[in-house]
Amino acid sequence: MTDPVLEVLRTRPELADLAAFPFDFDVSRAYHVEGVHLASGASLEPIAGDDTGGTYFLCGGTAVLHASSDGYASLLADSVGEALEMLVRLPWWCEDVSAEMDEEELRAAVRAGDEEARKEFAPELDAQRAALLSGLGLPDRPLVELAVMSESATRRTDPDYVLLNSRELCAYQLEESFRPPLHDVVLGPGREVLARLRSGDSGAWRAAADDPVLRAGVLRAAQYDRREGDLPLLRFLLEREDAWRTEWFEERRLAAVLVALHGQDEDVTLLRSATSGQVTNSAGGVEWARAEEAKRHGRDVAAESEFTWIELARRQGRIEHARVALIRMLDDTGPDADRLRELSRALERLGDHAQAARAQFNLLSLQDTAWSRASEAYVLARLERRKGDLAAAGRALERARAAVGVDGTGQDETVSQWHRRGLGRLITEQHLELTLAAVEAGDAELARATMTYARLLLDTIGKQSAKALSKLSTRAKWAVAALPPSGA
Known part of the structure; x- marks a missing residue:
């Protein structure tokens, strides 16, 4: 319309x-x-x-x-x-x-x-x-x-x-003045529920008890807005974190820090459980909490890693907020390998393979050993394939092969045992995946060429790695065999 x-x-x-x-x-x-x-x-x-x-x-x-x-x-x-x-x-x-x-x-x-x-x-x-x-x-x-x-x-x-x-x-x-800080966006629900917890709202207590993502926001809100009288609700949040034992260990540790800082003897048993025995008495708990806070749990929200808020946004379902933050971070990132790697992996987790490949391409250009070049090249191949650029995936695999010297030439000591370690399996796996993708896309030439290298790799890598890839290699071999003859 x-x-x-x-x-x-x-x-x-x-x-x-x-x-x-x-x-x-x-x-x-x-x-x-x-x-x-x-x-x-x-x-x-x-x-x-x-x-x-x-x-x-x-x-x-x-x-x-x-x-x-x-x-x-x-x-x-x-x-x-x-x-x-x-x-x-x-x-x-x-x-x-x-x-x-x-x-x-x-x-x-x-x-x-x-x-x-x-x-x-x-x-x-x-x-x-x-x-x-x-x-x-x-x-x-x-x-x-x-x-x-x-x-x-x-x-x-x-x-x-x-x-x-x-x-x-x-x-x-x-x-930047028109871009709301991501931490304000993702902390909004936690701040609102924290205020309700402080007022004694029973609905807020139930919500925090049942929702680990909301609880994460409440804990972060409490980290940056500390009040006298918060110990009962902090203790409640820690009990829930300790009971759930989710994959988000960082939040259990944060809750333990916030409780331990109060130095109460009655919390020692809970703190011992939550910290896997690191806290055994109240005085030691205060000392432990202060050390942890100095390392990672400060009170300055602006000092927190942007990746913390990106991950919380992802968990909250704010995918576009997380993705845009990552894109703008990538635009501002220079030749920083660690940051580029983290950006690439975070964008891949969000399903933005094109932006992840952009970060990964830049990351690959910074590698100075054959092992690291091969390791980052096979990741680039995976991302290029998933974004739909099969030719670019093929070029990335070519760089991986060159790095390890598939034919035994041009190797340096950092990759002398690549074929007997996990790197060999991962590179081979990407060749097989690209073969299948090329067949599905109707690119017979790329499929055959990639499968030729995949066969060579399967004969080169360790027997256990080749066995682990047997189902995938069988599918790829049959897919190539079913292609019409060249020139038909």
């Missing part, structure tokens, strides 16, 4: 001309300088351009995003009509307006800007504005409302309206 205001502009040239000049929304220039798409995967349609090379996009059929030619992009409005209201009544030449101004201040700023615009390029501005507003049927709402709407839209750019360069997969920038 076409936006009604956009349809009017497309069918009434006189209104389209007014939108283009002086208000810089030109529907005749509905194209962008490069290929782009939304990180969320929602539809994206260029609908107008400005005279600096920027573009207005319709997102998901409704919202309007503006992307500049210098790599910035932000949500402008929830509809084309709202976008035109802002552009016409708070135009680009009124640069000093903000949502902090009241109505009179905004009107004064617009009057001052309009006066300059009339002198310099738009002597008929008042008539042009009135004709466009009337022709599009736009409301005459207070300027302060428009300013608040505009700022609200910009703050909602992340995570659903993040624009990516389609070739390099880098995100268009957004001023």
